Amino acid sequence: MMATLKELAQVEERFVGGHRLCAGCGHGISVRMVLNALENDENVVVGCATGCLEVASTIYPYTAWNCSFIHNAFENAAATISGVEAAYRSLKKQGKLKDDFKFVAFGGDGGTYDIGLQSLSGAMERGHKMVYVCLDNGAYMNTGIQRSSATPIGADTTTSPAGKVIPGKQQPRKDLAALIAAHNIPYVAQTAISNWQDVHKKAKKAFEVDGPAFINILSPCPRGWRYNTPDIVDLVKKAVETRFWPLYEVEDGKWKLNSKPKKYVSVEEFLKPQGRFKHVFAPGNEDLLKRIQEEVDKQWLALLERCGEEPELPPR
């Protein structure tokens, strides 16, 4: 049964205030939600890739992590935590350790989709009992908003600027969750903070499966996306409603759509509040907007097919 917020608020806080993430940062929300799925008597070791989350949460001599924590480098959070998990299995097997532990690694989209993909793929393939959480904010925010392979098509970043000739990023997002699902691991999910029950449920499942689990969370960056900071939840809701960020899970190879938007909402609704897409609405860029919508539709149809749902064509 789903826990209520009343109950969850009484669970020990594993990511405390006093960290130096931006005011309103999506990562703070995402991390708190994921770790809140652990019970008070569960021990956890957190690994973290270099990025905003890591540099803002462990500024010596302060740590916001109310548990054991390890940061190694940018691209190797998965490998590092896989080593911690291997040590756990070894020490347990030898009777050198009594306590039980869970293992989770957090990485941004840069550290996961791009530079850390090999390390993540290796760890997933080897079957370590660990959860990898990608906090996807669609660019390298820590270094100042450079495009990553998670950056949506059309987005204005500092390395895919909206210029006179090239209007922002030209390539669609990499479908990371599908890529990880192809590793045939027990659990893969895509979720979004607008639906906290969905995040909670998925985090709980991920911590409980016997093997690797991967969760991709849409985690907005107020600075990089240039939206009104307090509107974060509404914005993420729009990402889900417009089918830009569908909620789904892949359990033991079975794809399942977790929420099907009731009506067709144009991706414009998600793009409009964000400064990074401002140029998309400028006269002359109508084709770009069309391309973005086409990309969303294409990926949505592919997802429906994977999930065994009836195809649903856009009304036009």
Add this chain to the structure above:
Amino acid sequence: MTPSDKNLSQCCSSKCISPDMNWKELTKAGNIYTPGNASAYETGDWRTIRPVWDEERCIHCLICWRYCPDASIISTGGKFDSFDYKHCKGCGICANVCPTHAIEMISEDEIEKQKEAKKDEE
């Protein structure tokens, strides 16, 4: 349980690390042995607007608690208790997600003025 109460003591009970300590006194490799001691670091002064609670309107749904990036909604016994102004950065998300508009964002300037006015009255 609130994070700040729990962890403040952890940092200050043993020796606190400070920048005037020499290399021998600092922890090896920059390890931190007091989990969650960031609670001792106050980010409240980042704030230019602050959330103010309207008890009348609050239904204690704790949606604000769920969406606070800084764990700065303090709850007791599953009910809203107070804001942790030592850490709240004033992002305004709590006010935005509150279904009953029980949280209002007021500028710190305004709060300051009100305080001064109150003092003058006394």
Add this chain to the structure above:
Amino acid sequence: MKNKVALTGNEAVAQAMRQINPDVVAAYPITPSTEVVQMFSSFVANGKVDTEFVTVESEHSAMSATMGASAAGARAMTCTSSQGLAYMFEVVYVAASMRLPIVFPVANRALSGPINIHCDHSDAMGIKQAGVIQLFSENAQEAYDNMIQAIRIAEHPDVQLPVSVNYDGFITSHALDVLEILDDETVRNFIGVYKPHEALLNVNKPVSMGNFDMYDYYFEHKYQQVAAMEAAKRVIEEVGKEYAKISGRNYGLVDAYKLDDADMAVVVMNSAAGSSKGVCDELRAKGLKVGVLKPRAFRPFPHEAIADALKGVKAVAVLDRAETFSTLGGPMFADVRNSLYDLKNDIKVVNYVYGLGGRDLRLEDVEQIYSDLDDIIKTGKVDNFVRYLGLRE
């Protein structure tokens, strides 16, 4: 109990790892250290060790996972060569800065490019300022002995640093040699049960590792590493003395061979030191006052021991099996010449870069070096102090 056996260098290293019985090994194959990984896998598959073997997808992950395991509180090891070490480079620095006592053998091989699978020391020299202890081994016996001692050195409370055990690719790694190995119990008693100073898996004392340091702390944490390296010099000698008691073999920071009354010395590491000793013996038989100095520890650099060992000689040749492209000679040359600077007794120092990409160091090459040193002493002049041994010019 000693046991005389015929093993290749890789076999000797794998046997040492079996006896150490680490909790975790994360490794990736690369020529010429692959055999170690293969042999260790078979120990795991046959239940000869308690180790969790993590078959990572790259050397970067090999070191990363080994670090995770070490930080977790396990005795953890990896193993590599050449490009593998180069690929690890980034995290080798992090492992040192996190003060993780990881022991990792390195079968030395030339770095690309051009691609070459044979021995030189360019891989090891690439990490000489990473903050790891680097021990070098003349033959399979020393590779084995260094492995066992490395555990004690790495885990010493005053050190707490990674230790790499270097031995020459193919020349040592693949050559069958006769050596003595200790029995398992002696090794286990010598290395002891690992008690980590902090561990991610300690519920009573959680720890946050790999934190973000600003300029107010970074410098001091870096100096802690310097102090640990300084302490390592003492610890390497102490552990060497203790090891002599169980093995009968003496190990210090350097191996000074026939240097007491020598006029000329060759400074050289790994297998080439053996060949140099052979030539030294022949020349000694002819009445020439020659000697060999073999640094065993390259990092920390035992400059005091080197200055002491060479203080009486007139001319020194430093043999480097790696190039720096500084146009100022090889890496060891710079350190040795630096070490002799304050002696102020006008020791002539000349550098020979040799054996790159596995080119054989022939005995007549070493003879030529001694003959060159003789000329230098006679003329009192060193022209062309960086020389390329056997290079077709």
Add this chain to the structure above:
Amino acid sequence: MSEKVLEIRWHGRGGQGAKTAALMLAETVAQMGKYVQGFPEYGPERMGAPILAFNRISDEPIHIHSNVINPDIVIVLDATLLGEKVTAGVPEDGIYIVNTTKTPQEVRKKLNIKGGKIFTVDANQISLDTIGRVIPNTPLMGAFVKATGLMSYDEFIENVKGELEKKFKTKPEVIAGNIKAIERAYQEVKGE
């Protein structure tokens, strides 16, 4: 030092077992209390390419690690390799042991040398008869013992057995075949 250290060079083709033979010989001789080295020359070559392997044998510990340039003994696993590379660096009194159906006189003509001692043995046929496959390296060790007279045959066989038993615990027929191969080569090797 060369007086004390006996140096051997093996010539073979990738896959014929020159490396295995060098290591096997070294292991066996080490069992007999001598100091040895056994090492191949490694290259990127695959199956079929000419390759070299080396041994050093001594009563004293061996320090040197350079390649063998002036071998006292040359062992050739494949007669098609007979040529200048086989004779390179070999002193006047060097010993050649060749796997061939030819006679020592014929090999001498082919190698175009005056000095040295030449021994031949049909190791291919022997291994085919005894082991069931063409693996000339094992019988060549028998020829080596006979040709060099460096060690007693009985002691050598005893130690080879020990080494084989380590490697083929579960396959006694392999051990027997190999021993038979060495025996026959020891008997059949021809000198001048």
